[in-house]
Amino acid sequence: MAEIDTENVSKKELSRRKFFILISGTLSSFIAFILGIPLIASILGTVSKVKNKKLSKLTRVSTIPILKPVNLNFATTKTDAFIKSVEPQDAWVIKRSNSDITVFSPICPHLGCRYAWNSNQKLFICPCHNSVFDINGKVISGPAPRGLDTLPKKIQQGELFVLWERFKVGIPQKIEVGD
Amino acid sequence: MTSKIWRWINERIPLKIMLQVGLDEKIPGGASFFYTLGSATLFVFALQVVTGIWQLFYYVPTVDHAYNSLNYLRIFVPYGWLIHGLHYWGANAMVVLVALHMIRVFVWGAYKKPREITWLIGVFLLFLVIGMSFTGAALPWDERGYWAAEVGTSIAGTIPLIGSFLESLLRSGNFMGQLTLSRFFILHTAIIPGIAMIIIAAHLTAFRNFGSVGPWSNEKRKTSGAVLSGQTKLP
Ligand code: HEM
Ligand code: FES
Numbered sequence: 001m002a003e004i005d006t007e008n009v010s011k012k013e014l015s016r017r018k019f020f021i022l023i024s025g026t027l028s029s030f031i032a033f034i035l036g037i038p039l040i041a042s043i044l045g046t047v048s049k050v051k052n053k054k055l056s057k058l059t060r061v062s063t064i065p066i067l068k069p070v071n072l073n074f075a076t077t078k079t080d081a082f083i084k085s086v087e088p089q090d091a092w093v094i095k096r097s098n099s100d101i102t103v104f105s106p107i108c109p110h111l112g113c114r115y116a117w118n119s120n121q122k123l124f125i126c127p128c129h130n131s132v133f134d135i136n137g138k139v140i141s142g143p144a145p146r147g148l149d150t151l152p153k154k155i156q157q158g159e160l161f162v163l164w165e166r167f168k169v170g171i172p173q174k175i176e177v178g179d
Numbered sequence: 180m181t182s183k184i185w186r187w188i189n190e191r192i193p194l195k196i197m198l199q200v201g202l203d204e205k206i207p208g209g210a211s212f213f214y215t216l217g218s219a220t221l222f223v224f225a226l227q228v229v230t231g232i233w234q235l236f237y238y239v240p241t242v243d244h245a246y247n248s249l250n251y252l253r254i255f256v257p258y259g260w261l262i263h264g265l266h267y268w269g270a271n272a273m274v275v276l277v278a279l280h281m282i283r284v285f286v287w288g289a290y291k292k293p294r295e296i297t298w299l300i301g302v303f304l305l306f307l308v309i310g311m312s313f314t315g316a317a318l319p320w321d322e323r324g325y326w327a328a329e330v331g332t333s334i335a336g337t338i339p340l341i342g343s344f345l346e347s348l349l350r351s352g353n354f355m356g357q358l359t360l361s362r363f364f365i366l367h368t369a370i371i372p373g374i375a376m377i378i379i380a381a382h383l384t385a386f387r388n389f390g391s392v393g394p395w396s397n398e399k400r401k402t403s404g405a406v407l408s409g410q411t412k413l414p
Pocket of ligand 1: 213221224229284287302
């Protein structure tokens with residue numbers, strides 16, 4: 001092993017050595033710092049997400065019964081990072097006429113359970129904490145802080161389309177939750 | 180205060196001696212910047228390890244998502260383009276640096292006695308670097324990577340006697356597919372770098388045993404001392 005004999009080196013030589021140690025130490029730290037920025041930012045930084053704004057086809061308008069809420073299934077396309085997938089969802093649809101249709105999110109605005117239409121009582125009832133809503137989504141009783149959430153919809157050539165959205169539960173305002 | 184902590188640590192683990200052994204290197208007089216090529220290769224190797232690990236936060240080795248996951252890294256992840264770019268150009272730099280380093284130790288005659296094993300270990304490292312380039316290029320599973328792997332494994336297939344066996348071993352079957360990508364992935368991220376780290380340690384140990392070969396002119400060899408102790412000049 002090559003030992004450095006510091007005893008026999010001149011003072012000038014030693015301070016030169018110290019200087020080089022300092023310079024290379026500083027430069028190395030600087031390089032590490034600059035390289036560290038992208039590495040840390042890539043983990044902590046918010047990843048820009050692709051927002052999914054595609055309508056899903058529900059059914060033909062003519063097949064929906066008048067003034068009788070129906071639960072309909074549909075497929076949404078979901079983008080999770082680089083993986084696109086199809087997810088099943090459902091919604092409550094109320095038709096008053098061929099042009100007057102309401103689509104409710106199936107999620108209770110109280111704390112997120114799934115409510116259902118009770119055809120005997122003609123009311124939407126949530127099994128979790130007994131929130132009760134009328135056919136227009138208005139709160140009749142129970143802890144729900146707001147009425148049922150409507151989903152954006154569109155009628156095109158006799159077909160009903162819906163846009164799947166999620167809203168924050170437990171508060172009086174209807175605020176969309178992005179992914 | 181710092182010297183107190185420093186002493187406390189050194190009474191328990193000989194950090195000072197470890198640093199000295201690691202950093203203080205006696206080299207013959209007439210040192211030149213050509214001597215830094217090995218260290219430059221080592222630095223880029225370390226950079227490849229870090230940027231490679233970072234890409235694994237996003238990359239997935241499946242035939243249907245490999246390309247999309249890399250695109251995602253490059254387009255949507257903050258500085259993802261830079262991390263990917265550093266790894267890509269680092270791989271190119273690695274090949275160039277290894278070649279330059281090899282030329283320099285050849286010109287200086289560092290392959291001669293007693294450094295034959297240092298040289299032979301070096302040759303092994305050269306193969307590992309080529310192996311890294313080959314397996315890494317396939318990982319994006321794009322046209323370039325796919326066909327490079329197809330051609331490369333086909334070349335292996337033309338070897339007499341063991342060719343077909345080697346080809347299907349690399350491809351995990353007669354044709355390219357998901358298992359080919361899995362094999363290339365694990366070779367590139369675990370097996371080859373793991374071996375490389377051990378071999379680099381052996382390379383450096385062998386190198387340190389005799390120190391740098393130094394200049395061929397006896398005049399220049401007379402002065403000697405620690406690295407950066409006054410004899411470093413351009414070639
Ligand atoms: C991953 C690739 C490699 C790394 C990281 C690496 C690293 C190093 C380092 C840090 C040194 C000491 C400093 C120097 O003299 O440059 C060295 C020396 C040496 N390397 Fe490499 N090396 C690699 C590949 C190779 C190859 C491909 C060869 C030749 C086939 C080789 C042959 C040698 C020899 C003979 C020495 C001794 C030089 C002397 O005694 O002056 N190395 N290597
Ligand atoms: S979640 Fe529906 S009532 Fe509480």
